Amino acid sequence: MSGRKHPIGWENSNRESRLPANWHKLRARVKRRDGGLCKSCGRPGTQVDHIIRGDNHALENLQLLCEPCHTRKTQAESAEARRAQRPRREISGRPGFMTEPMPDYWSRVARE
Ligand SMILES: [Zn+2]
Numbered sequence: 001m002s003g004r005k006h007p008i009g010w011e012n013s014n015r016e017s018r019l020p021a022n023w024h025k026l027r028a029r030v031k032r033r034d035g036g037l038c039k040s041c042g043r044p045g046t047q048v049d050h051i052i053r054g055d056n057h058a059l060e061n062l063q064l065l066c067e068p069c070h071t072r073k074t075q076a077e078s079a080e081a082r083r084a085q086r087p088r089r090e091i092s093g094r095p096g097f098m099t100e101p102m103p104d105y106w107s108r109v110a111r112e
Contacts, residue, residue, distance in 0.1 A: 020057050034064035041069055053077050 020026070027048045038045040045064035052061055065073065 018055055023057070026057060026059065026062065029059060030062045030064055033059070037064065038066035038069050039063040040065055040073075049073060 030048045031045070034045060036044060043066045045066050047065045047067055047070040049063050049065045049070050050056065050061055051063050
């Protein structure tokens with residue numbers, strides 16, 4: 001790990017460092033295989049996307065996308081990751097909610 005030498009844009013450099021050495025070759029193969037077209041909308045594709053995000057650079061996990069589709073997918077994925085990582089505290093942090101019986105006052109009012 002080389003750490004955070006570049007505070008500006010490290011996300012980008014970090015991402016690139018995870019790509020394999022033969023990435024440019026893989027890119028070219030994916031581009032050719034997919035006919036140079038976005039797999040999502042059929043317009044000319046410029047970006048090679050990991051179908052399942054992560055470090056699986058197998059050709060089966062790569063697809064060609066155009067920039068808008070790639071951006072949308074990346075945003076959806078990070079939103080999903082945020083949802084998955086969110087602690088459960090929000091749900092369990094309401095002690096007694098729905099478990100407490102009706103307070104006396106209300107049961108008396110209901111009877112009258
Ligand atoms: Zn597209």
